[in-house]
Amino acid sequence: MSLLRYESQVRPPLVEGEKNYHQVTEDICRPVETRPTKAWWIGFIISVAFLAFGILSVTVEVIYGTGQWNLNKTVGWGWDITNFVWWIGIGHAGTLISAILLLFRQGWRTGVNRAAEAMTIFAVICAGQFPIWHMGRVWNAFFVLPYPNTRGPLWVNFNSPLLWDVFAISTYFTVSLLFWYSGLLPDLATLRDRAKKKWRKVFYGAAAFGWTGSTKHWQRHEALSLVLAGLSTPLVLSVHTIVSFDFATSVVPGWHTTIFPPYFVAGAIFSGFAMVQTLLVVTRKVLGLEEYITIEHIDVMNKVIVLTGSIVGIAYLTELFMAWYSVVPYENFAFFQNRLNLNSPYGWSYWIMMGCNVLSPQIFWIKKMRRSLELTFFMSVLINIGMWFERFVIIVTSVYRDYLPSAWSTYYRPTIWEVGFYLGTFGLFFTCYFLFSKFFPVIALAEIKHILKKNGAAYKKKMDELEHESVDEFGQKHGHDHGA
């Protein structure tokens, strides 16, 4: 049978338990079709409370101006842009998993891609809030768009990395949303066709766009997914590259380096995977999806974490080396006085970054550690703390001591409204995630069914006999029987 592509027995199954197609549907639709649990309500209410506090913080900032934040003479970018870069970095894992791993034919992505893509979209929404509200006169935010205006028309500066950011992030958001939703259509159709209640039939009926599962439609759907994956792959790399240009094209010591694009992209994947781990370790448990998001998935993602964490580590060391080797006194001062020196005002933040991002993930070289859920959860939170500090270090320690010592800022610490805004985006992120996990299937149903006969535990057994065949025999038997 042509569908049974040969896969080695050495690879563990991606779907555990003896499942058939119908059971897969049942398992993945169950959390959507049952009433939300108490844990869900508690989590949801906490998220909404955080969101409400965020809205309050932003309202205060809009009414009284950005003076409500403690940004000062030299630290013009503080928590806001730190949070922006942090969220946008987190928003990289979803597209990486769904696009790059699709091109690399990594079957394990099917278990985690839908939730990771959703996470991407919510993270990008959160990220977008910071530069928008940082504008102060937010009602003029549309000035960043190139539209014919009465000021000349004076066009936006297309040579500026800040404008590139506008295009990069809005494109990234749009494409991620389209990719995610076009993948969701068949799964929403499944929910629609199973619906018993009226509102479900109406809601999922409208949301599924009238999907039927026609072979011709599937053929187009496959083509669409593949091309969108091909487009998203360079896109996801370009987005954080452009974010890094915001810094790299300036002449501020500590920012003005050519290493930034790859360093930022690796860091983005690193923190994004950490956030995926944080969410999925909890989601699989709460929704009872352990057979679909297996320890194997957690293990593989931890391997990506140790790889990208080490790349980030090399980038940190390269920066230090270049600061020394360049013999530029300003670079030297930024790295060895403002950052590496533990006795400098912000030296502590540099060492938190080093500890969380470079040293601690090395524990994942050990297989047993990669497969421990508790440790994975702990590490995923630790890594995201580290990655937040990376952005804080890059932004604040580069600018708080200017070329003129007379302009050196006082110690920058955020106000309650700056912190509140950040907490508010957590509220926004988790509110969206809770709603997503309640109303949409968190695992790509059709894609799991697609790999079930190749990677499912029940079908892996049948592979045993193939495993014992010689290559010649296998070829004789299965090489020329397309469709037979």
Added chain:
Amino acid sequence: MKLITKKLNTMAVKKFVTGNFYDEALLFPAVKKVRRAGYKIHDVYTPFPIHGLDKEMGLRDTSLHTEGFIYGITGTATAVGFITWALTIDWRLNFGGKPFFSLPAWIPITFELTVLFASVGMVLTFCYLCQLAPFVRKDHFNLKSTDDTFVMALECTDKTNEAEALSYLTSLGATEVQVQYKETEWWLGRYDKDTKRFEKKAEAAVH
């Protein structure tokens, strides 16, 4: 309104013989034999994409890739053309004595617009080709076809012998074979209601 009226006029209910398959291993040879026997396969509905089934059914490859490419280069041309016009013709701004036509600095936006145009264009084309949109209602042969069932629908023409088609499908491994009258076009409607506004008209057309 005119569009909807036109739509209703083109709708037509047709007669089909359908059968359910639960295993791809039966489906593939069945498709081959049914086609060889001269039946017209209306469609096969599956819960997930089955590679090779489109070829087996004799469907030609999709043109979506080509269209995506066209949208992409449209985006590239739009970005380069617009930025060139804005910064070198419409309003020249001197940025530190750099050339007005500074193409390398426009690469990021050009790239982003290429991707944006290609993606949005392709998704819209996909929706148009498959006739997918919010609130679009279609007639389904079997609701299980989004769960675990592969549903084959053969279109009945004047020459088709229904009884023969039914037994032939059964002999190929299909279960629950039956004759169904289904609307092949879409209409705007809700999934909690089965009524079609053109129902009476459609029935008249059949009889």
